[in-house]
Every structure is written in structure tokens, then in C-alpha cells.
Amino acid sequence: MKLYRIKKSNIDNKGRGLYATMNIKEGTKIIDYIGKIITNKQVEQSNKYDNKKPIYLFTLNNKYTLDGDFSWNIAGLVNHSCEANAQYEGKGLKVWITAQRDIKKGEEITCDYGFSFDKEDYRQFPCKCRAKNCCGYIIREESRWRLNKKFAMSNKRKSINNFL
Numbered sequence: 001m002k003l004y005r006i007k008k009s010n011i012d013n014k015g016r017g018l019y020a021t022m023n024i025k026e027g028t029k030i031i032d033y034i035g036k037i038i039t040n041k042q043v044e045q046s047n048k049y050d051n052k053k054p055i056y057l058f059t060l061n062n063k064y065t066l067d068g069d070f071s072w073n074i075a076g077l078v079n080h081s082c083e084a085n086a087q088y089e090g091k092g093l094k095v096w097i098t099a100q101r102d103i104k105k106g107e108e109i110t111c112d113y114g115f116s117f118d119k120e121d122y123r124q125f126p127c128k129c130r131a132k133n134c135c136g137y138i139i140r141e142e143s144r145w146r147l148n149k150k151f152a153m154s155n156k157r158k159s160i161n162n163f164l
């Protein structure tokens with residue numbers, strides 16, 4: 001029996017997500033993330049990989065990227081959450097998703113998409129995960145504090161402007 005099933009998502013209300021069909025123990029491999037191997041050069045040179053694409057691209061090493069934007073890549077349906085219960089793991093040219101903690105039957109399986117604040121235009125990717133610690137954008141955990149800092153600063157500036 002598969003550990004997941006496809007269902008309308010609570011996070012992405014236009015889309016679907018994967019839900020646990022049984023309790024899943026921390027560390028369990030849930031699903032392979034499959035796609036086409038392309039070169040990093042192709043990513044840089046083709047505008048096919050702009051816009052919504054980055055959420056499906058995994059840089060595998062300094063030469064290759066995995067493009068998972070295909071309908072047959074079921075793992076591509078996994079939504080981002082700022083409080084993810086699963087994570088991407090990889091070795092060589094393979095990527096898969098494992099449980100980051102124990103996941104209860106019926107829970108939506110979520111990953112941290114891991115966008116870096118520096119590289120991507122994060123404003124293209126608002127986050128609606130509803131986690132308490134949601135930072136509003138799909139950005140990997142280590143980079144979120146920078147966003148918060150930036151917000152804090154722009155708020156401060158606003159209040160100063162109100163004074164003037």
C-alpha cells in the first residue's frame with residue numbers, strides 16, 4: 001500500500017497535495033521525486049525555467065539539475081509549508097522525500113521548498129501554509145530571518161515617515 005494519496009490540498013486551494021494514508025515514522029522514505037536531468041547551463045540559458053519553474057528544480061551538483069515539472073512526477077504535488085513534516089533528500093542524481101518527523105494518517109505531507117533569499121525573487125511565491133511561524137513567502141528556513149528583519153526595517157521606516 002502506498003504511504004500517500006492525492007487529494008485536494010488545504011494549502012494550495014487551487015491545487016492538490018499528498019496526504020498520508022497511514023502513520024508514517026520519522027525517517028521513512030515516502031516517495032521518489034522524479035523528472036528529467038538537465039544541465040545547469042540549460043537552466044541559465046532557457047527562459048523556460050523562469051517564473052513558476054524554480055519550485056520544481058533541484059540543483060543536484062555543479063553540473064546537473066533535476067526538473068520535476070511533469071505530471072508523472074507525483075512528488076511534485078507536495079506543497080511547501082513553513083512547518084514542514086517531510087524533507088527532500090538526495091544522493092547522486094536521485095531525489096526523494098522522507099518524513100522529517102512522525103506523520104499522522106490523514107496529515108498533508110509538506111516540505112520546505114528551500115528557496116534561498118538571495119537567489120530567487122521570493123515575492124513571486126507567497127506562502128499560504130497557515131503555520132504559526134509562516135513568514136508569508138516560500139523561503140527556506142535559514143533565510144527567513146533575513147526576510148523578517150527586512151520587514152521589521154520597512155515597518156520602522158513607515159512609522160518614521162508617519163511622524164514626518
Ligand SMILES: [Zn+2]
Pocket residue numbers: 081082083127128129130131133134135136137
Ligand atoms: Zn508558510
